[in-house]
Amino acid sequence: AQSVTQPDIHITVSEGASLELRCNYSYGATPYLFWYVQSPGQGLQLLLKYFSGDTLVQGIKGFEAEFKRSQSSFNLRKPSVHWSDAAEYFCAVARPGAGTALIFGKGTTLSVSS
Amino acid sequence: NAGVTQTPKFRILKIGQSMTLQCAQDMNHNYMYWYRQDPGMGLKLIYYSVGAGITDKGEVPNGYNVSRSTTEDFPLRLELAAPSQTSVYFCASNLPQGDQPQHFGDGTRLSIL
Numbered sequence: 001a002q003s004v005t006q007p008d009i010h011i012t013v014s015e016g017a018s019l020e021l022r023c024n025y026s027y028g029a030t031p032y033l034f035w036y037v038q039s040p041g042q043g044l045q046l047l048l049k050y051f052s053g054d055t056l057v058q059g060i061k062g063f064e065a066e067f068k069r070s071q072s073s074f075n076l077r078k079p080s081v082h083w084s085d086a087a088e089y090f091c092a093v094a095r096p097g098a099g100t101a102l103i104f105g106k107g108t109t110l111s112v113s114s
Numbered sequence: 115n116a117g118v119t120q121t122p123k124f125r126i127l128k129i130g131q132s133m134t135l136q137c138a139q140d141m142n143h144n145y146m147y148w149y150r151q152d153p154g155m156g157l158k159l160i161y162y163s164v165g166a167g168i169t170d171k172g173e174v175p176n177g178y179n180v181s182r183s184t185t186e187d188f189p190l191r192l193e194l195a196a197p198s199q200t201s202v203y204f205c206a207s208n209l210p211q212g213d214q215p216q217h218f219g220d221g222t223r224l225s226i227l
Contacts, residue, residue, distance in 0.1 A: 043218035051213045099145040099164050100212050104156035
């Protein structure tokens with residue numbers, strides 16, 4: 001069965017430091033992968049997506065992610081974190097046979113210290 | 115540009131009561147979804163619909179029902195509310211192609227007491 005694992009429940013980084021959020025997926029074919037961000041009390045906003053082609057994808061707010069098939073990973077990165085990046089981040093893979101519903105990881109909460 | 119609109123934003127129910135969570139989208143999206151989000155668990159799919167009149171169960175459908183009479187609306191019905199249904203509910207929609215991202219509403223926070 002398809003699944004998504006986000007190994008880190010909570011990460012704290014200093015403002016201006018670099019960030020990497022880990023995501024591993026289990027899926028037989030080439031996956032459709034997404035990263036979403038959720039601010040407190042809000043819905044989910046798409047950061048970026050990967051379907052095919054270039055394995056390094058650029059998203060909004062200065063985020064990027066790299067698809068590594070050999071490691072079944074899709075890690076999210078940002079070179080310099082801003083205080084406004086504090087939020088919960090979800091990695092997801094499209095679920096086959098259910099429209100294009102998503103299977104989500106459990107999320108990683110990012111805190112930014114000054 | 116409203117996108118996906120969910121009502122109400124908050125609700126408290128007593129055990130055994132029923133209610134309908136409303137979801138409407140104005141983007142002419144064929145596909146719509148209901149997810150529930152529990153702390154530390156991510157989002158799980160309750161029901162989905164690929165068009166008016168077509169719905170199907172997701173991962174956690176028990177205790178819920180849906181209907182899809184129009185492209186725009188996709189209400190979620192709780193018939194006999196139970197404490198286990200305390201959660202945040204999100205509605206989402208997208209176009210049929212697999213590379214089309216889902217657009218999410220702001221959620222309905224539901225407490226069953």
